[in-house]
Amino acid sequence: MRLTSFLLSKANKKLGDVSKKFANFPDEYIARSMEQLHWRTPRAPQYSDKTIERKKFRFTTNRPWTAQFYQQNMPGTIRKKVFVEPIPPEQWMYFRGDRVEVLVGKDKGKQGIVNQVIQERNWVIVEGLNTHLRAVGADKTFPGILIQSEAPLLVTNQVKLIDPVDLLSTEVEWRFTEEGERVRVSKRTGRIIPIPSLHEETKDYKSKSLYVVREKDTEAAVVSEITFKPKLATFEMEIMESMGIEEDRIPKKTYWY
Template sequence: MKITLTQLTRIGKWSKQYANLPDRYINRAMEQVYWKNPKGPQYKPNAVIKRKEFYFGVHRPWTMEFKNENQPNTRRPKVFVEPILEWSYFRGDRVEILVGKDKGKQGIVKQIFEERNWILVDGLNCKLKNLGKDTKKDFDGVYIQEEQPLLVTTDVALVDPSDFQATEFEWRFTEEGNKVRVSLRTGRIIPIPGSVEETIDYKSKGTYKEQPKDTKADVVSEVTFQPKLCTFEMDIMEDMGIKEDRVPVKSYWY
């Protein structure tokens, strides 16, 4: 299912699941302030002009490569993307490439970019990139292969693990109520790979070991707030044993 075209200007879930970083850090890392008013009582507080539109490529918003692509006062053509309402490709999936020089080859999804409908396939759809070229020192640099993004809507197809053939698929529910991907050609379930849980900190949530600076899991899950129908002041008075004995002055509203 898809919705209408929209301009890509948000961060959303820009492949940050693997990095395991909070939103506030990402927003602070990519922030560009063009103007901020001086401090003082004669100035309007919090008056600031920030950059609103960014170019999003394959580099994550908190990296130096992203800053180089979005240097201050630079503008790029608008990118229009048709968002996929229900994302169906995950890290670790086996896909078959349908276009380009690697057409017909199969590979493993290395990285996803949901906001651009992109994936990177490990070792396929590559181009040569020159690093370290220096004409002054007569150094030609080093060439490396770099994977290029592929559109999941037209450039790749999911592979059925039962016969390793490309297939169309759809989401269905099992008798137990679990949502799964089912091959339309064979009717078999295409399981979601276990590498979906993998982040920069752990291979899976179950194998993660708490570090000394981590907040303990039992502390995080503990409920410490009990909602009440009272104000903050009334809550403090109740905890301190203060009873309200003042008689409020009559007031009239018209």
């Protein structure tokens, strides 16, 4: 079957909202962790502002803010191209806590709970299913330890959501209720499949309402308050203005060649 696919290596380096939600990291921190600069012009008036940076990344189960992700995407590394069927963010159906049925492999027909979503690769990891053994800590003198690891599954053709009416797999689509709420609905029975509460959890809290604001946390009221007012002045000029200092010196003429 021919798919309108695109190269993952050419995908935007912005992560999917669903896959990064659990980490609860700011976008600025994620962008800084992924940044790999090859060359940047000096920050001086006589130079145009140009930056050459890496924009092609290979996403895996290792998240972009980890050292393992950097090792897999080190400068100069050449890896096999990966094709991913594009799924618009607004059409994404799978969330942490969903019950799904595995359609392939040794666990075909079994049901499990999604415990991780990797939206950039159309992957979900189902707890306890589609596992394999891998050796950890092996060297010349020690054979290593075998641990059971869960392999990712494609949401396009390897898993299906479970209908809460009869606990059977079903095709799902997004619809709107009479109140205007956007919900997932089973195509077979028309039953609404609610988004699990596990999707709202992060590493910092089980629920936003239960989170206790700490001493060094920035309160939401402060974040929403706009304190910066743009002005055609440098930092030094603003300091001089606030202190009532007037500049009466005449700068020397300069020439650029």
